[in-house]
Amino acid sequence: MGFLSDTLARVKPSPTIAMTGRVAELRAEGKDIIGLSAGEPDFDTPSHIRDAAKAAIDAGHTRYTPVDGIAPLKQAICQKFARDNDLDYTPQQVSVGTGGKQILYNALMATLNPGDEVIIPAPYWVSYPDMVLLAGGKPVPVPCGADQDFRLTPEALAAAITPRTKWLMLNSPSNPSGTAYDRAAMQALTDVLLDHPHVRVMADDMYEHLVFGDFEFVTPAQVEPRLKDRTLTVNGVSKAYAMTGWRIGYGAGPQQLIRAMAMVQSQSTSNPSSISQHAALAALNGPQDYIAESRAAFQRRRDLVVAGLNDCPGIDCPTPQGAFYVYPSIRGLIGLTSAGGTVIADDEAFANALLEETGVAVVFGAAFGLSPHFRISYATSDEELTDAIARIKRFCEGCS
Numbered sequence: 001m002g003f004l005s006d007t008l009a010r011v012k013p014s015p016t017i018a019m020t021g022r023v024a025e026l027r028a029e030g031k032d033i034i035g036l037s038a039g040e041p042d043f044d045t046p047s048h049i050r051d052a053a054k055a056a057i058d059a060g061h062t063r064y065t066p067v068d069g070i071a072p073l074k075q076a077i078c079q080k081f082a083r084d085n086d087l088d089y090t091p092q093q094v095s096v097g098t099g100g101k102q103i104l105y106n107a108l109m110a111t112l113n114p115g116d117e118v119i120i121p122a123p124y125w126v127s128y129p130d131m132v133l134l135a136g137g138k139p140v141p142v143p144c145g146a147d148q149d150f151r152l153t154p155e156a157l158a159a160a161i162t163p164r165t166k167w168l169m170l171n172s173p174s175n176p177s178g179t180a181y182d183r184a185a186m187q188a189l190t191d192v193l194l195d196h197p198h199v200r201v202m203a204d205d206m207y208e209h210l211v212f213g214d215f216e217f218v219t220p221a222q223v224e225p226r227l228k229d230r231t232l233t234v235n236g237v238s239k240a241y242a243m244t245g246w247r248i249g250y251g252a253g254p255q256q257l258i259r260a261m262a263m264v265q266s267q268s269t270s271n272p273s274s275i276s277q278h279a280a281l282a283a284l285n286g287p288q289d290y291i292a293e294s295r296a297a298f299q300r301r302r303d304l305v306v307a308g309l310n311d312c313p314g315i316d317c318p319t320p321q322g323a324f325y326v327y328p329s330i331r332g333l334i335g336l337t338s339a340g341g342t343v344i345a346d347d348e349a350f351a352n353a354l355l356e357e358t359g360v361a362v363v364f365g366a367a368f369g370l371s372p373h374f375r376i377s378y379a380t381s382d383e384e385l386t387d388a389i390a391r392i393k394r395f396c397e398g399c400s
């Protein structure tokens with residue numbers, strides 16, 4: 001009998017975290033590396049939030065809290081949903097966890113039976129399929145190519161639904177593509193779901209505030225109130241307030257689900273950090289200026305990166321509506337050989353050769369379930385981005 005569980009054999013480590021680790025190793029060897037693989041804002045957490053955390057320590061908020069969040073934070077989350085999303089939730093319908101990641105994981109653990117299917121539009125956030133597998137379910141990826149702007153169509157959703165479908169995981173704006181669903185595109189999906197009452201929606205709104213131009217963010221339960229009772233609306237402070245290390249995420253949904261999720265959490269991690277909860281409270285209730293400032297910076301960087309990449313031979317980069325990622329195609333480079341002698345057989349070979357030959361770290365598309373692409377996180381300085389684009393261009397020009 002083996003030591004490690006059979007469940008573990010089905011999952012793989014996060015490729016994005018692996019790439020970030022490789023970048024750290026190469027830097028430690030003294031190499032000049034530009035890391036465009038990490039999914040976190042490069043800004044500092046705003047000072048009023050940091051101050052609230054220090055004050056929380058001094059006020060003695062250093063003990064266990066209720067498992068799924070302190071009452072004032074749940075209240076602030078309800079106000080946030082009312083303010084930003086026209087959604088009316090009570091504190092009993094809200095759960096706070098150690099990052100949005102734990103909220104998603106709790107929900108899957110609380111609801112999946114062996115063989116239950118979860119529809120995941122691809123390209124997807126790397127963790128979705130592995131979380132579903134850990135929880136005993138069956139991920140059902142649905143390819144959503146660049147020709148459809150990486151967006152799930154109502155036809156493809158309807159075709160993927162079976163009697164075993166339990167959840168649709170929908171992430172808008174998307175990691176890795178940056179694609180977001182406007183009201184019409186979202187309504188087309190919620191219309192399909194109305195016809196299938198056994199399917200629930202996990203709406204991952206983590207990048208809600210990072211939408212550009214006049215794009216209006218919407219979430220499924222807001223667009224179709226009749227779906228609210230079978231929707232878990234997930235969000236967090238990581239990307240909205242540059243708080244990735246604080247580990248606070250939250251979800252709102254039907255009380256039965258929220259209670260079950262709290263049970264899972266009570267037997268694993270208990271409450272998220274008490275100090276971080278007070279910081280999140282300050283983030284949600286305090287001044288919101290950071291959101292607009294970071295949005296403006298990310299929009300400028302998106303434009304810089306999209307224009308620069310479209311100037312690279314063999315690369316085709318669509319313009320995303322949100323998040324801080326682009327997901328260009330490298331179809332035009334497949335089969336060519338790099339100046340360093342690597343055959344670009346697929347997007348993994350491309351990302352490895354790019355790192356070895358130019359020092360630019362990106363994540364290959366196969367990790368997100370849709371090839372031949374790669375993901376750039378442009379949550380880094382304009383200077384680094386400009387340097388990275390110049391290196392990528394030289395790399396592409398050297399391919400023959």
Ligand SMILES: Cc1ncc(COP(=O)(O)O)c(C=O)c1O
Pocket residue numbers: 039098099100101102125171174175204206235236237238244247248249
């Ligand atoms: C699409 C998506 N959902 C959820 C998360 C989880 O964020 P956190 O656990 O930091 O709240 C991330 C983080 O990268 C993400 O990209």
